[in-house]
Amino acid sequence: KQEVTQIPAALSVPEGENLVLNCSFTDSAIYNLQWFRQDPGKGLTSLLLIQSSQREQTSGRLNASLDKSSGRSTLYIAASQPGDSATYLCAVRRNAGNMLTFGGGTRLMVKP
Amino acid sequence: GAVVSQHPSRVICKSGTSVKIECRSLDFQATTMFWYRQFPKQSLMLMATSNEGSKATYEQGVEKDKFLINHASLTLSTLTVTSAHPEDSSFYICSTSSGGPNEQFFGPGTRLTVL
Numbered sequence: 055k056q057e058v059t060q061i062p063a064a065l066s067v068p069e070g071e072n073l074v075l076n077c078s079f080t081d082s083a084i085y086n087l088q089w090f091r092q093d094p095g096k097g098l099t100s101l102l103l104i105q106s107s108q109r110e111q112t113s114g115r116l117n118a119s120l121d122k123s124s125g126r127s128t129l130y131i132a133a134s135q136p137g138d139s140a141t142y143l144c145a146v147r148r149n150a151g152n153m154l155t156f157g158g159g160t161r162l163m164v165k166p
Numbered sequence: 167g168a169v170v171s172q173h174p175s176r177v178i179c180k181s182g183t184s185v186k187i188e189c190r191s192l193d194f195q196a197t198t199m200f201w202y203r204q205f206p207k208q209s210l211m212l213m214a215t216s217n218e219g220s221k222a223t224y225e226q227g228v229e230k231d232k233f234l235i236n237h238a239s240l241t242l243s244t245l246t247v248t249s250a251h252p253e254d255s256s257f258y259i260c261s262t263s264s265g266g267p268n269e270q271f272f273g274p275g276t277r278l279t280v281l
Binding site for chain 2: 088090095096097098099100126143144153154155156157158159
């Protein structure tokens, strides 16, 4: 059974810092991995999708990497802003279908 | 990305009543829809996978007679929480997919509070 773990569970940083969020998964046989953002009481916004054959994806200040063999992904946020404060979730799509397995999330607070 | 809506966004009901939550895919035909539940400060847990025109597939531990799912068209899936109890209070989120290992798009969620 696929298990997804995110470290740290919570993170508080001053504005402007570059930061890295970590995601690990136990079964390396995945189709793809997706990073989401969730604001309090809201649904999920997709940030980046990395296919299993890819090593990284970039969107603006966000860069996500994938090392499938070691079961790890990182989300790098450059020059963090207070508006980046949210919970960040990673999810992997399992090999046998289209189901997503989510990690526990990292609650990020960027202080002005 | 695709636009997914949910209705209602928030519902409060009395214990023992049934509540229906709608999930609509507004701009593409969703052959598959997923229903998730999220308790406070926890991650999303998949409840069931809904395929248009066929019975939903429920995850282990999810009572299919309590959480009724109907996916009657390519744009609408409904989740009915029957005989709701306070422990069913949660944030319910749906997502849609056009099929295959493609990106999922999530609705804004429905906050259910059972008194």
